[in-house]
Amino acid sequence: MKIMTVFGTRPEAIKMAPLVKKLNEDPDIESVLCVTAQHRQMLDQVLELFELTPDYDLNIMKPNQTISMITANVLTGMEPVLQKEQPDMVLVHGDTSTTFVTALAAFYQQIPVGHVEAGLRTYDKYSPFPEEINRVLTGHIAELHFAPTERNRRNLLAENISDDHIVITGNTVIDALLQVADKPYEFEDETLRSLDFEHKRVITVTCHRRENLGENMEHIFTAIRDIAAEFDDVEIVYPVHMNPKVRDTAGRILGHSHNVHLIEPLQYQPFVNLMARSYFIITDSGGMQEEAPSLGKPVLVVRRETERPEAIEAGTVKLAGVERDTIYAMAKELLTDKAAYDTMAHAANPYGDGKACDRIVAALKEQLSAAKSIAAR
Ligand code: UD1
Ligand code: UDP
Secondary structure, eight states: OEEEEEEOSHHHHHHHHHHHHHHHHOTTOEEEEEEOOSSSHHHHHHHHHTTOOOSEEOOOOOTTOOHHHHHHHHHHHHHHHHHHHOOSEEEEETTSHHHHHHHHHHHHTTOOEEEESOOOOOOOTTSSTTHHHHHHHHHHHOSEEEESSHHHHHHHHTTTOOGGGEEEOOOHHHHHHHHHHTSOOOOOSHHHHHOOTTTSEEEEEEOOOGGGTTHHHHHHHHHHHHHHHHOTTEEEEEEOOSOHHHHHHHHHHHTTOTTEEEEOOOOHHHHHHHHHHSSEEEEOOSHHHHHHHHHTOOEEEOSSOOSOHHHHHTTSEEEOOSOHHHHHHHHHHHHHOHHHHHHHOSOOOTTOOSOHHHHHHHHHHHHHHHHHHHHHO
């Protein structure tokens, strides 16, 4: 049974790494790993941490790449790899352009696709952009859907995807988180080493979404700058995404505040430790909305919507929108109202128990051996 896993960006790599390790260890499975390298440095950080060596590396990343560039390069790059390997199934993850285009490339070769982290929806075509449509289209190509939650399963059923093809697994990000969160860790980064986590309140920030580039990002960063100016006991740590558009705006608005630290993207292990030692988090990341409830850290999500309402229901995540005044007011509330803070700061686990990868491997083996025995008849 040959399974090819394909991913290209940091979050896909973090969420697929524990699964690839399980596939590699399984004696019944021949596991092939292909990376598109839609991200280069941020992907390599994850490959290094989880000690994964890809069998294929399309190396497509270009500075300031457009979605069309990613699409064309992944589609043409995947074709010969799929033709050569002819896997029984291709596994993709989530909602990036690597995900959707790899699914499309596999479909063109009539190779079945398994979609990990299936069924999340905002029902807004342009937000997140282009991820909502990437995820919907991948779902309609896929044969097997690994849905993190019951809500995700229901979203798929509502699109006439057969229940027989859906498995509820939990989110593999919890598998990854548990593999690194419990290990003792001391920061190597000089800025992080110099921070006084005991007497200061550290706010971790990340922001990168395409629909936030430009005006929204200016609002978000200005609100954060205002919070930093007002609260002496606050230190803001922002490992800045490598997108040059993000870096320009972050440097311009946040680069001159003494208690705002703009640093390079962190390896997953230091980053998880940073989140765990923070007072709260401000982000537009998808994955961090799933990690933070497990860590018991309040999150203000700087987006208008989320495809992860479970984290809001769990109480640790709030939508703060993209307006300067609202973000500032919500961050200030967390810093000044202990009761409001305590309501959010509790551990919850809507995204699973860290065994998502076991469930995925078991379901893969069951489905593929059933398909093979039908074919043999
Ligand atoms: C991509 C995904 C998004 C995902 C995000 C995770 C698409 C369309 N977007 O968005 O869904 O949430 O990754 O971070 O699939 N860059 C580097 N080095 C890196 C990574 C990026 O230099 O390691 C720079 C490059 O100039 C690149 C730019 O960042 O052109 C943007 O990368 P891209 O993958 O196009 O978009 P993201 O915003 O990262
Ligand atoms: N992350 C990391 N280092 C950082 C910032 C984030 O390892 O400097 C991790 C984070 O814990 C989460 C993932 O990267 O698991 C989120 O990736 P990103 O924000 O790029 O994408 P998104 O989650 O929005 O798709």
